[in-house]
Amino acid sequence: MDLYDDDLTGDGHWAFGTGFADPLAGIDAPPASPELAAYCLALGDDALVMSHRLQEWCTRAPELEDEVAIANVALDLLGQARLLLARTGRGEDDLAFGRDAAEFRSVRLAEAANGDFAHLVVRLLLFATWRLAILGGLRDHPDPVLAAIAAKGVKEVAYHRDYAAGWAIRLGDGTAESHRRMRAALEALWPLVPDLHADHPGARAEFETVVADVLARATLDAPATTGRAAPRGEHLPELADAVAEMQSVARALPGATW
Amino acid sequence: MVTARAVAETVTDPELPQLTLADLGVLRDVAEDAGRVTVWITPTYTGCPAMDAMRDDLVHRLAAAGYPGADVRVVLSPPWTTDWITEAGRRKLAAAGIAPPGPAPRPAAGPVPLALGPTRAAVRCPQCGSGDTEELSRFGATACRALRRCRACGEPFDHVKEI
Numbered sequence: 001m002d003l004y005d006d007d008l009t010g011d012g013h014w015a016f017g018t019g020f021a022d023p024l025a026g027i028d029a030p031p032a033s034p035e036l037a038a039y040c041l042a043l044g045d046d047a048l049v050m051s052h053r054l055q056e057w058c059t060r061a062p063e064l065e066d067e068v069a070i071a072n073v074a075l076d077l078l079g080q081a082r083l084l085l086a087r088t089g090r091g092e093d094d095l096a097f098g099r100d101a102a103e104f105r106s107v108r109l110a111e112a113a114n115g116d117f118a119h120l121v122v123r124l125l126l127f128a129t130w131r132l133a134i135l136g137g138l139r140d141h142p143d144p145v146l147a148a149i150a151a152k153g154v155k156e157v158a159y160h161r162d163y164a165a166g167w168a169i170r171l172g173d174g175t176a177e178s179h180r181r182m183r184a185a186l187e188a189l190w191p192l193v194p195d196l197h198a199d200h201p202g203a204r205a206e207f208e209t210v211v212a213d214v215l216a217r218a219t220l221d222a223p224a225t226t227g228r229a230a231p232r233g234e235h236l237p238e239l240a241d242a243v244a245e246m247q248s249v250a251r252a253l254p255g256a257t258w
Numbered sequence: 259m260v261t262a263r264a265v266a267e268t269v270t271d272p273e274l275p276q277l278t279l280a281d282l283g284v285l286r287d288v289a290e291d292a293g294r295v296t297v298w299i300t301p302t303y304t305g306c307p308a309m310d311a312m313r314d315d316l317v318h319r320l321a322a323a324g325y326p327g328a329d330v331r332v333v334l335s336p337p338w339t340t341d342w343i344t345e346a347g348r349r350k351l352a353a354a355g356i357a358p359p360g361p362a363p364r365p366a367a368g369p370v371p372l373a374l375g376p377t378r379a380a381v382r383c384p385q386c387g388s389g390d391t392e393e394l395s396r397f398g399a400t401a402c403r404a405l406r407r408c409r410a411c412g413e414p415f416d417h418v419k420e421i
Binding site: 023024065068071073076079082083132133136144145147152153154155156158159161163166169206209210217 | 301303304305306307309331332333334335336337338365368369370372373374394395396397398399401405421
């Protein structure tokens with residue numbers, strides 16, 4: 001008997017989205033309060049949009065090892081997004097594929113269009129350092145599901161941050177050209193950092209300590225902060241393109257299966 | 259009749275078919291109540307795409323052994339750690355050319371310190387046994403593996419990273 005006779009062929013896996021079982025299936029937890037759901041949506045959207053930007057790097061990385069690393073980071077973040085979006089109780093696929101860009105709650109740092117590899121490194125360093133500080137503090141959150149997601153996420157995002165930090169140092173303290181590109185990426189992304197601090201003031205001290213440590217080793221200076229903190233819900237225009245691409249199959253073929 | 263637990267313990271990992279879910283510590287518990295079987299599994303990484311295949315495999319294997327309609331449930335806490343990989347699992351990993359993990363770092367309450375250098379763990383080459391190996395990339399073929407190379411025999415190999 002073929003174990004998969006009636007499953008992978010007849011289970012109605014979606015042509016888009018996961019088509020999988022709810023990632024929180026079988027977890028005993030009360031429904032999320034509106035506040036908890038909104039918070040999980042924000043953290044989930046950060047992970048979903050950042051994962052999408054990293055997925056856009058597939059086949060474009062400078063080395064095979066980095067291709068694999070970036071895909072792994074994107075997969076980890078997609079996994080976190082699935083759990084967090086599911087925790088809202090609104091259905092992960094509906095949230096990922098059924099909302100307009102304006103309805104996303106991601107921070108602008110995750111939304112910015114990709115640039116060169118230095119841009120990827122700086123963005124991932126800032127994003128992962130911030131997210132690790134947040135998740136570290138959520139490990140004892142009163143909601144057992146969010147606490148469990150955070151405890152798993154800490155292990156993953158620590159790898160993401162260290163990967164980005166390693167490259168930041170290698171490129172910042174590398175050639176004149178790699179240093180110049182790192183400085184340009186810092187200048188481009190630094191104005192989005194105030195969003196992070198306004199959103200999670202409690203993560204700021206750890207963020208600043210770690211980023212200052214990495215930049216010093218990378219022989220890079222932090223740019224003077226000039227950015228205005230934008231609240232969640234205020235987006236960069238390029239988010240619309242990213243969301244349109246992510247949702248193109250779902251929009252063209254609603255409910256399609258394969 | 260074989261117990262439901264014994265059946266569930268024969269189900270292998272979709273990515274590492276040399277190992278069972280029990281070897282990996284992914285199979286957390288099996289309960290049987292009046293013919294109804296409940297199985298608890300935990301993901302290695304949150305993005306692990308193999309969870310649904312594991313669920314299908316468990317349901318089908320149990321059904322074939324006379325336990326139809328098993329309920330497979332996910333448990334997230336405590337988070338999976340490589341310390342749960344059994345001794346048998348470690349032997350099977352090494353036999354498959356994959357270096358088993360060393361002891362996992364203990365989770366600390368405060369900020370996670372930066373780890374910038376190559377991983378400190380002394381990892382033995384699963385091909386020739388040499389301890390003279392180096393890390394090529396912390397990310398490998400699956401979420402749970404890093405890529406290393408043996409300086410003695412020159413072979414690259416996967417290493418299950420300690421988490």
